[in-house]
Amino acid sequence: MSEIIIDPVTRIEGHSRISIQLDEQGQVVDAHFHVTQFRGFERICQGRPFHEMPSLMARICGICPVSHLIASAKACEEVMAVSIPPVAVRLRRVMNLAQIVQSHALSFFHLSSPDLLLGFDADAAGRNFFGVAEAAPQLALDGVAMRKFGQQIIERLGGKRVHPGWIVPGGVSRPLAAEQRDEILAVVPDALERIRRTLAWYKANVARWVDEASTFANFQTLYMGLVHENGNIGYSDGDMRVVDGNGRLLADHRDPRPYWDYLGESVVPWSYLKSTYWKEFGYPDGIYRVGPLARLNVVDRLGTPEADDELQLYRDRLGRYPASSFYYHHARLIEILHCIHSIAENLSDPGILDDRVRAVAEPNRPEGVGVSEAPRGTLLHHYRVDENGSVQWANLIIATGHNNMAMNRGVLEVARKYVRGTQIPEGMLNRVEAVIRCFDPCLSCSTHAIGEMPLQVQLLGADGQVLDELAR
Numbered sequence: 244m245s246e247i248i249i250d251p252v253t254r255i256e257g258h259s260r261i262s263i264q265l266d267e268q269g270q271v272v273d274a275h276f277h278v279t280q281f282r283g284f285e286r287i288c289q290g291r292p293f294h295e296m297p298s299l300m301a302r303i304c305g306i307c308p309v310s311h312l313i314a315s316a317k318a319c320e321e322v323m324a325v326s327i328p329p330v331a332v333r334l335r336r337v338m339n340l341a342q343i344v345q346s347h348a349l350s351f352f353h354l355s356s357p358d359l360l361l362g363f364d365a366d367a368a369g370r371n372f373f374g375v376a377e378a379a380p381q382l383a384l385d386g387v388a389m390r391k392f393g394q395q396i397i398e399r400l401g402g403k404r405v406h407p408g409w410i411v412p413g414g415v416s417r418p419l420a421a422e423q424r425d426e427i428l429a430v431v432p433d434a435l436e437r438i439r440r441t442l443a444w445y446k447a448n449v450a451r452w453v454d455e456a457s458t459f460a461n462f463q464t465l466y467m468g469l470v471h472e473n474g475n476i477g478y479s480d481g482d483m484r485v486v487d488g489n490g491r492l493l494a495d496h497r498d499p500r501p502y503w504d505y506l507g508e509s510v511v512p513w514s515y516l517k518s519t520y521w522k523e524f525g526y527p528d529g530i531y532r533v534g535p536l537a538r539l540n541v542v543d544r545l546g547t548p549e550a551d552d553e554l555q556l557y558r559d560r561l562g563r564y565p566a567s568s569f570y571y572h573h574a575r576l577i578e579i580l581h582c583i584h585s586i587a588e589n590l591s592d593p594g595i596l597d598d599r600v601r602a603v604a605e606p607n608r609p610e611g612v613g614v615s616e617a618p619r620g621t622l623l624h625h626y627r628v629d630e631n632g633s634v635q636w637a638n639l640i641i642a643t644g645h646n647n648m649a650m651n652r653g654v655l656e657v658a659r660k661y662v663r664g665t666q667i668p669e670g671m672l673n674r675v676e677a678v679i680r681c682f683d684p685c686l687s688c689s690t691h692a693i694g695e696m697p698l699q700v701q702l703l704g705a706d707g708q709v710l711d712e713l714a715r
């Protein structure tokens with residue numbers, strides 16, 4: 244048995260490793276996406292007062308702290324047995340939408356646009372965001388501005404950019420001021436102009452990526468996401484809907500909290516990251532995806548007119564249930580457009596400046612589950628507390644875990660198409676990484692990022708001898 248190891252994957256958030264197993268004939272027989280380091284947050288929180296959980300859990304990730312804040316606060320509110328003031332629901336929504344914009348912008352512009360603009364076979368030395376800035380300055384500027392748009396909203400609401408302590412159990416810690424609201428609304432037209440330009444660029448160039456679209460984890464799975472009662476997309480609220488690629492509903496209007504009823508968690512030897520599966524279908528048949536592609540597949544509509552027009556064009560082109568994970572990119576852009584409109588809509592609500600923003604209560608239940616859509620997909624936090632409200636046990640299910648099986652199968656699919664013989668061609672290497680980048684895995688959520696390491700790729704013979712090696 245031979246094995247190609249790619250370590251770590253570049254241009255995804257955090258660190259990981261990909262290995263590709265060859266048989267004696269040099270044919271790809273298996274592929275694994277390894278997540279090899281574990282932060283142990285589920286253990287760190289034991290013994291802490293439950294109300295400290297949101298700010299503690301936000302430290303899991305510098306990329307998506309707001310997602311953890313929201314899922315954690317919702318789990319705490321289950322423990323408290325309270326529902327939060329309506330204005331707090333809206334304000335959290337705005338912060339979550341802003342984070343989706345900034346995180347999607349990071350994924351699309353900074354991490355994936357080098358491949359899309361410069362080509363998957365372009366010289367690796369220039370195939371990065373600086374290369375994009377040289378070749379298409381407007382695209383790069385739009386990317387920087389979209390991130391800033393999202394980050395500034397988070398800052399205006401929370402007071403600081405990373406790990407804001409504004410989202411607390413029971414609601415938010417302080418109401419929105421009219422001045423902050425107006426500052427955010429004033430930059431909405433600029434953000435809309437930039438995402439419209441990017442969508443037009445994507446659609447004008449999509450024919451260049453047909454090969455990648457046909458092989459980048461292009462298979463039907465189940466799709467999962469939070470949906471409002473009326474069929475509109477839900478992010479920080481909503482109930483669960485699960486569909487298959489033929490539109491068959493496996494769950495609808497379902498309370499997402501008792502996840503043990505519908506999800507199985509399987510441990511695989513090569514990764515600390517558990518693979519979840521749809522329990523009814525078992526492992527591995529219960530493979531499903533979450534995140535932008537899955538959300539667009541499960542919803543009837545997004546709920547803002549311009550984004551719904553884009554969603555219709557997307558469905559006209561790709562069908563009602565697009566299967567290729569390459570289309571995560573397109574779905575991400577449509578979601579950015581929707582999130583910007585939705586931010587403006589929520590901030591224009593007449594009650595948005597209400598100053599009753601927080602419910603206060605002691606622990607009233609021994610456990611709680613909080614569910615929210617992170618940029619990458621559904622996020623669950625589950626805590627058990629003792630009679631004093633001290634956390635005894637915690638379980639987190641992150642988007643990258645939901646997508647783990649699909650990512651592994653996607654790497655195998657790409658490797659089968661591009662790996663030939665005992666050499667590692669650069670185009671193959673980049674495509675194996677690129678299929679993972681489609682999912683935008685947030686490895687910060689499941690790994691330690693301990694600084695930059697050089698990219699190392701090894702092709703190992705049956706006796707362990709190095710047949711080929713690439714390092715960046």
Ligand code: MG
Pocket residue numbers: 285517638639640
């Ligand atoms: Mg877990």
Ligand code: NI
Pocket residue numbers: 303304305306307308685686687688
């Ligand atoms: Ni994260």
